[in-house]
Amino acid sequence: MQIGIDVDGLLLDQNIKVNITNIDDNDYICISDFGKYKEGKSKADDIIRNWLRNRITLKFLGTWESIYNPNFNSVEFDGFRKSAGLHTFTLSVTEWCDKTNAIGIYSKRGKYGGTYAHKDIAFEFASAISPVFKLYLIKEFERLKEIESQNREWNVSMITGIIKNKVYTGDLIQQKRKRISFKNHKLIKTKEDELIITKNNHMDIISKEQFARVQDIIKHSVKVNSNNEYDIFSGYLKCAECDSNLTIRKSKEYTYYACSSHVRKRGCNNKHTIRKDFLEEKVITEINNRQDTKIDKLNRKYIFDLINMIYLNQDGSIKIEFKRK
Structure with a gap:
């Protein structure tokens, strides 16, 4: 069996590609693609279900989660472990994740959908295909990561991440x-x-x-827009609900701020906004209440010297977190 390499993942013979995704610097491999390789697309889910209900599999998954997942529900796991091996016992990936809060394996929908598993677990699943398949998979995965490392160039995102x-x-x-x-x-x-x-x-x-x-x-770094303009509150506005940055928006009449996660529909329920002119008045008032020298106009230096962060609360109010003197 020959295994080739594709830039986006592992490419097995018979033109079956194994997709790889990355979460928090951890590689997750689509084990559904392994099943397609062995039995074809229609049998892939059956192979995973049969593997998941196996006593040895559950013991391995439980051990992995206990090491790497502080929120793993060991009580629910014990229930699955005791039932494993019985003819009546069945277990899906969704049920496993829901009951135990597992993070090592998950199901994904869409174009690149399927069952994805952390590489440690994916290699273990490969043994269910065949020991030879597992060895070839590990070898090709390591070669793929080496190529990826050699082709990686330093950029702003990488440096910021470090x-x-x-x-x-x-x-x-x-x-x-x-x-x-x-x-x-x-x-x-x-x-x-x-x-x-x-x-x-x-x-x-x-x-x-x-x-x-x-x-x-x-x-608190200043971000400049496409017109070479910067916002005076850049780097100082956050959503109190999800800790995401506030994004600046403009209507015909006003400039205002809103939670970026809510705007992009990423799970935050904070739908409130704050007008820029109202925010400026609020900040000026709060600053004047804290110092003898009064100001009637904001500048970046006042904000940098005095303010740590400004939060937009769930009820639409503003909380200003001042720096300690």
Whole structure:
């Protein structure tokens, strides 16, 4: 059997491509494509269901989730584990995810739909196809990642990703994304205060003080639009509901701000907006209440020196978080 390489994934013989996606720097491989390779498209789901109900499979999945998933429901897992192997026992990927809050395997709809599994689990599933298939798959996957690494060029997104990564301060960050609910498997970004952080887990490369200074600069950096204009509140506006940035919008009469996640329909329910002129008046009033020198007009220096962040609340009100003196 020969396995070729495609730039977007692994390309098996018989022109069957194995799709790969990436979530939080972890590769997830479409194991439905493995099933197509063995039995054809119509049998792929049956192969996965039969594999999932196996006692050895469930033991492996439970062990993997226990190591990498702090929110794994071990009580529900024990129920599945005890029933595994019985003739009447059936288990779908959706039921597994709903009941145990698993993150190692999930179902995806659409053009590139199918069952995707973390590469550790995908390689284990490949053993159900055949040991030879698993060995070839691992070999080709490693070669694909090597080609990807060689072709990768430094760009702004990569650099920003590095300087915003807390792992370099010695902390371990887990549960960066979570499912919206047990019915909706869509992954959303976890709020900062809900992240699972293990402090001083390993040796740091940059001190936490230096990292904090860099984050403050990034957070409040000015973004220029296509007309070479910048907004005075750029980098200072967030949604109190989902912690997403507010985006600037314009109507015929007003300029206003709204939650970017709500505008893009990414799961946030904060539908409120705030007019720019009202926000400016509110900020000026709050600043004047805190200092002897009164101002009647805002400038970027006042905001940078005094304000840490401005939040748009669920009820449409504004909360201004001032810097500590």
